[in-house]
Amino acid sequence: MKSFGYVAAMDAKHAIELLAEHGAAAKILAGGTDLLVELKDTQRPPGIVVDISRARDLKDIVLTDEGLRIGALATHGEIMRSALIRDLCPALIEAAHSIGAVQTRNLGTIGGNLMTCVPSMDSGPALIALEAQVTVAGADGQRRMPLVDLFVGPRKTSLTPGQLLVEIVIPKPNLGKPAAFQKFGLRKGQALALVNAAAAFWIDDGKDAFKAPCIALGAVAPTVIRAPQAEAYLAGRAITPEAMAEAGRIAATEAKPISDFRASADYRRDLIAVLVKRCLAAAYARATAKTKERVS
Amino acid sequence: MKRRGRGIACMWYPIGFTVDANPSAAVVKVNEDGTATVLTGTVETGQGSLTVLGQIAAEALGIAADDVHVVSADTDVTPMDTGAIASRTTYVTGNAIRLAAENAKAILFETAGPMLQVMPSQLEARDRKIQVKGFPQRSVSIGEVAKRAQVGLGRPPIGSASWNPPTVAMDPETGQGKPFSTYVYATQIAEVEVDDETGEVDVLRIVASHDCGTPINPMLVEGQVEGGISMGIGFALQEEMLFNAQGCQINPNLTNYIMPTSLDMPEIVVDIVENYDPTGPFGAKGVGEPSLVPTAAAILNAIHDAVGVRITSLPATSEKILTAIKAKRAGERKQVPA
Numbered sequence: 001m002k003s004f005g006y007v008a009a010m011d012a013k014h015a016i017e018l019l020a021e022h023g024a025a026a027k028i029l030a031g032g033t034d035l036l037v038e039l040k041d042t043q044r045p046p047g048i049v050v051d052i053s054r055a056r057d058l059k060d061i062v063l064t065d066e067g068l069r070i071g072a073l074a075t076h077g078e079i080m081r082s083a084l085i086r087d088l089c090p091a092l093i094e095a096a097h098s099i100g101a102v103q104t105r106n107l108g109t110i111g112g113n114l115m116t117c118v119p120s121m122d123s124g125p126a127l128i129a130l131e132a133q134v135t136v137a138g139a140d141g142q143r144r145m146p147l148v149d150l151f152v153g154p155r156k157t158s159l160t161p162g163q164l165l166v167e168i169v170i171p172k173p174n175l176g177k178p179a180a181f182q183k184f185g186l187r188k189g190q191a192l193a194l195v196n197a198a199a200a201f202w203i204d205d206g207k208d209a210f211k212a213p214c215i216a217l218g219a220v221a222p223t224v225i226r227a228p229q230a231e232a233y234l235a236g237r238a239i240t241p242e243a244m245a246e247a248g249r250i251a252a253t254e255a256k257p258i259s260d261f262r263a264s265a266d267y268r269r270d271l272i273a274v275l276v277k278r279c280l281a282a283a284y285a286r287a288t289a290k291t292k293e294r295v296s
Numbered sequence: 297m298k299r300r301g302r303g304i305a306c307m308w309y310p311i312g313f314t315v316d317a318n319p320s321a322a323v324v325k326v327n328e329d330g331t332a333t334v335l336t337g338t339v340e341t342g343q344g345s346l347t348v349l350g351q352i353a354a355e356a357l358g359i360a361a362d363d364v365h366v367v368s369a370d371t372d373v374t375p376m377d378t379g380a381i382a383s384r385t386t387y388v389t390g391n392a393i394r395l396a397a398e399n400a401k402a403i404l405f406e407t408a409g410p411m412l413q414v415m416p417s418q419l420e421a422r423d424r425k426i427q428v429k430g431f432p433q434r435s436v437s438i439g440e441v442a443k444r445a446q447v448g449l450g451r452p453p454i455g456s457a458s459w460n461p462p463t464v465a466m467d468p469e470t471g472q473g474k475p476f477s478t479y480v481y482a483t484q485i486a487e488v489e490v491d492d493e494t495g496e497v498d499v500l501r502i503v504a505s506h507d508c509g510t511p512i513n514p515m516l517v518e519g520q521v522e523g524g525i526s527m528g529i530g531f532a533l534q535e536e537m538l539f540n541a542q543g544c545q546i547n548p549n550l551t552n553y554i555m556p557t558s559l560d561m562p563e564i565v566v567d568i569v570e571n572y573d574p575t576g577p578f579g580a581k582g583v584g585e586p587s588l589v590p591t592a593a594a595i596l597n598a599i600h601d602a603v604g605v606r607i608t609s610l611p612a613t614s615e616k617i618l619t620a621i622k623a624k625r626a627g628e629r630k631q632v633p634a
Contacts, residue, residue, distance in 0.1 A: 184494060186554045186613075187534060187554050187555075187556060187559075187560050188557060188559035189558060189559035189560060261552070267618065267619075270493075270618060274493045274494055
C-alpha cells in the first residue's frame with residue numbers, strides 16, 4: 001500500500017470545510033468497503049483521505065415535510081432495519097439485502113454505494129424507480145437534484161471536487177408507492193448483479209390500471225437507467241400479466257448491455273425482460289396485500 | 297416458472313495407488329502416564345485426518361482418543377509421508393499407524409506377561425489396561441506397564457512401521473495390472489428447481505450414500521461428504537477458469553471465479569453404507585475426493601428431468617441452460633405442423 005494523508009471530519013459542516021480545503025486531492029472515506037480495497041492496490045493513492053464516518057449527522061433516516069430523508073452515511077444494514085423504510089419504501093430493503101455479505105452491509109453506506117457509481121450498484125434502481133432526489137453540499141451551499149443526474153458514467157458522478165453527497169430524499173408523494181427490486185447474480189451470496197431492476201407504480205383506483213409507472217435498470221448501461229418507453233407503454237394500461245411481460249420486453253430493447261465473460265448481451269436482455277416483469281408483479285402483489293390488510 | 301427435477305449419479309473411486317511406491321511411516325510411543333504420542337508425516341488440511349489417525353492409534357492401544365497426542369507434518373521430526381493426496385491418508389497412513397501401535401503394544405504385552413503371570417499371547421489392551429483375555433479383573437494399567445518396560449526391562453514401548461500398498465507393475469505389453477489397492481462406491485441424488493425463464497438452477501437437496509469401509513469417525517465422514525458436495529455444486533454450475541488469447545486468466549479473483557457460498561448450499565442428507573475392507577485399518581478405506589465425483593452428474597441429470605435439456609459442458613451456467621431451453625422450444629415449434 002502506498003502512503004497517503006488522513007483527516008477525520010467530526011460532522012457534515014467540518015467535512016465540507018475539509019473537502020474545500022483539499023479540493024481534488026481529497027478522497028472521501030465512508031464505510032470503506034470500496035475505498036480500502038482500492039487503496040491496497042492502487043499505484044496512485046489520493047493525496048488525502050477525508051474520513052467522514054464519524055459525522056453522525058449524516059446518518060439519520062427521518063421523515064420530513066419533503067419526504068423520507070436517508071443520510072448518506074446510513075449503512076445498508078441500518079436501511080434493512082429501519083421501520084420507516086419498511087413501512088414507506090420496502091423495495092429499498094430488498095435492494096439493501098442483496099448487497100455483498102453481512103459484513104459489507106454493516107459497513108457499507110448508501111451514499112458510498114451511489115458515489116462509487118458502478119453500473120451494477122444495487123442501491124440505484126429502487127431509488128430511481130421512486131424518483132429519489134439527492135442533496136449535494138459544498139463551500140458555496142447546498143443544492144437538490146434528481147438522483148439520475150448524479151450518475152455520469154462508470155465510476156463517474158457529476159459531483160466536483162469539494163462537494164459532498166449529504167442525503168437521499170424520497171419525495172413525499174412517492175412514499176408508499178408500490179415498488180419492488182429484483183437482482184440476478186451468478187450465485188446467491190455475495191454476487192455482483194448481472195442485471196438488477198426496480199419498478200414502481202400507483203394503481204389507478206377503479207380502473208385497475210398502471211398510473212405513473214417508473215422502471216429502472218442496473219448493470220445494463222454505463223449507469224443505472226430509466227426505461228421510458230416501457231413506462232409509456234404501461235401508463236394508463238390495464239394491469240395484466242401480459243402487459244407486465246410486454247413492458248419487460250420493451251425495457252430490454254432500451255438497455256445497452258455488454259457481452260463479457262460473465263454473460264452475453266443477449267442473455268442480459270433476456271434477464272431484463274424477466275426481472276422487469278417480476279418487479280411489476282411483485283409490486284402489484286405488495287399493493288394488493290396492503291389493500292387486503294387495510295380492509296381486514 | 298420454476299420446474300423441479302431429480303437426478304441420480306453413481307461412482308466408484310480408487311484408494312491407495314499401487315503402480316508405484318506409495319508408503320507412509322509412523323512412530324508410536326507409549327508414555328509412562330498411559331498416553332501415547334504419534335509421529336506422522338501427513339498434513340491436516342481441515343478434513344480431520346489427525347483426529348482419525350489418533351483414533352486408530354487409540355483403538356490399537358486400548359486407550360481413549362483423548363490420550364493420543366499426534367505430532368504431524370514436521371519434516372525435522374516426523375517420518376516421511378507420500379502426502380495428503382489421492383484420498384489415501386486414512387487408508388495408507390492409518391495402516392502405518394495401526395502397525396506402529398501394534399509394535400509398541402507387543403512390547404507392552406511382553407512386559408505385562410510376567411506381571412500378570414500369563415503368556416503375552418493371552419493378553420489384550422482395553423480400557424487403558426493390559427488385561428488377560430476373558431479375565432478383565434486380572435489387569436494392570438498401561439501407564440504402569442509402560443513404566444516397567446522402560447525402567448525394569450530397559451525396553452521403552454516404542455513402535456515404528458511403514459505401510460505400502462503392494463506395488464503391482466503394469467504389464468508392458470497389455471497395459472494391464474492392478475492400479476489400486478481398493479475402491480469405494482457412492483450414489484448421490486440431487487433435487488433441483490430450474491427457472492425456465494432465466495435458466496437459474498437452485499439445488500434444493502442432495503442425498504449422498506457413500507461406502508468408505510468402516511467409518512472411523514462418522515461425523516467427519518459427513519463433513520467430508522458435505523464439503524465435497526459444495527465443490528461438486530461449483531463444478532456443476534459455477535466454477536470455470538477463463539483465459540484470454542494471451543493465456544492470462546481473466547477471472548483470477550473470487551468476485552469473478554464463482555464458487556458456491558453458504559447461501560448456495562442445499563439441504564444434504566449423508567447416508568454412510570458401512571462395510572469392512574480387510575486391507576484397511578479396522579476396515580476403513582477413504583472418502584475425501586469420492587464425495588464430489590457424482591454431484592455434478594446428479595445435478596445435470598436433475599436439470600434434464602426438470603426442463604428436458606441435456607447440458608454436456610461444465611459448468612452448466614444459467615445462460616447455457618436458458619439457451620438450451622430456447623433451442624428445445626424452437627425445435628418443438630418446428631415439429632408442430634401449421
